[in-house]
Amino acid sequence: MSLFIAVRVDPERCRAGQPCTACIGVCPVAIFEGRDGLAGVIGENEDECILCDLCLARCPTDAIAIHKLYADEIRTGACVQGSPR
C-alpha cells in the first residue's frame, strides 16, 4: 500500500476500445504496465510518482486519477486541460 500517492486507472474509461499505451510510454518512473488489455498500476512504484502530470495530459479518455494522500487532492485530466495530448 502506498503512503503518499495513489494512482488509479478507471477500467471503464481506459482505452475505450481503442489501442493505447500512452501512459505506459510517458511515465518517467514506470508506474503503469499493460494488464489484461488495459493499463494497470504497479503498486510498489506509486510513491515514486513525481506528479509530472504527463499521464494526465496524454490519456485520451481521462481515465487516470492521481490522489495525493497527504493533501487530499485528486489530480485528473481536468487539471491539465490545454496540455498537448
Add this chain to the structure above:
Amino acid sequence: MRLLEYEAKQILRDRGFEIPRGIVVRRAGELDQALPSVSFPAMVKAQVPIGGRGKAGAVIRVEDARAARDAAERLLCGHVRGYPVEALLLEEAVSIRGEFFLAVTYDTVEKQAILLASGAGGVDVESPGQASPDRMVRRVLDVRRGLHEFEARQVAAKVGLAGRDLLGFAGVVRQAADAFLGLDCTLLEINPLARTDEGRFVVADAHLEVDEDALYRQPHLETGYRIPRREASGRAPTEFERRAAEVDAIDHRGVAGRVIEFDGNLGLLIGGGGASLTAFDAIRRHGGRPANYCEIGGNPSVRKVAELTKLILSRPGVERIAVIMNVVSNTRVDLIARGVIQGSLEAGRDPGRTIAAFRVPGSWEEEGFTLLRKYGVEFCDRGVSIDEASRRAVARQA
C-alpha cells in the same frame, strides 16, 4: 579508489610498463620463503595508501637479506602516517641515472584531462617551491581519442630528451595515457620514472586512483587482481558503508549513499559537499555527535532515500536523524521528505519524533512542507541557517 603501489605496478606491468622485480610480503613468517628470490640491493616499501612514505621512513634501501629482514619486521608491525602496514613490497633497487615525473589526471578547473611530465622527478617534485613550474610540461589529453605517438614525442622533447631517450620516454608517456583512459583513472602518477644506466625507463613508484563511479567497468580489478573495494581514504569500507553502497545501487536515479561511518548517535541525511561539511561541523560545534556522513542528490528515488534512512536508523544508539541541505535545485524537497518519512515508518519509528530537523529548501518545497506537516515533522525553510538547523537538531537530541 586509491590502489596500493604493488597493485598499481602489477596492473602496469600487464600493460607493458617496465617494473622492477619484486615480491609482496604480508607477515614476517613469509620472509623465509620470500627473501631468497630478492636480488640485492633492494628496497623494502610499506604498502599504505598515502604519499610521503619515503620521508616517513617507510621506504628503506637494504644491501642484504639480513638488513631486509630487519627492515621488514620493523615496518610490518607499525603504522605509516596513521595507516597500519598490511603488506610490504620487496623490490630490486633500480640503478638510477635520471629521475622523471609523469602524471595524468583531471584538471577540475579546466574540466579536462591533462598530462604532466618533468625531467626532475623525485620526492619533492610536487612540493611548492621545490620544482620549478616552468620545467613541468603540461598538455591536454583528449579523452575521446587518447594520445598519438607524435604527441607523446613532443612531450618527451619538451622534457629535454633526444635520441633513444626521447623514444623510450615517449613510449611510456603513450602507455600512461592509454592506461589512464583504459582503467578509468582519476590519477596515474609515476614518480620517479627512473632511467637506468642502460637507458631503460622503469617505473620505480606508481600511484593509481580509479574513478569509483566507473568501477563497474573495471571488474577485473576485483576478479582478476583481487583488489578489494576501498573508500577514498584507502581503508576498507565498514559493513554499514557497504550496505549504504548497496542502497545507492538499487537504481540509477540520483545518489543516496556514499556514507562514511562515525561513532555518534545523530544520523545525518545530508547532500554531500560544502554545505554538508558545514552542517557536520555545526552539529559537532553544538555538542552533537554525528553517526555518519552521506551524500544525497540528483533526485534519488523515494525508495533509495527510505532505505538509507532505515539503514541509518538501524545503527545501535541512533534514535534521530537530521536532514539538512543547502538550497537544492537538482533534488526535490518533497521526494526527500517522502523518503525519510517512509524510511522512519518502515523502521517502526514516528517520523515526527525521529526527524530531529528537516532543513531542505528548494524545488517543490511547499509540497514537501505540506507532507512534513501532515506527519508532524518539524521543518524550516531557507530563512533558518544550516548552523541554526544543526543547533535545533542537537537540542532535540538532549
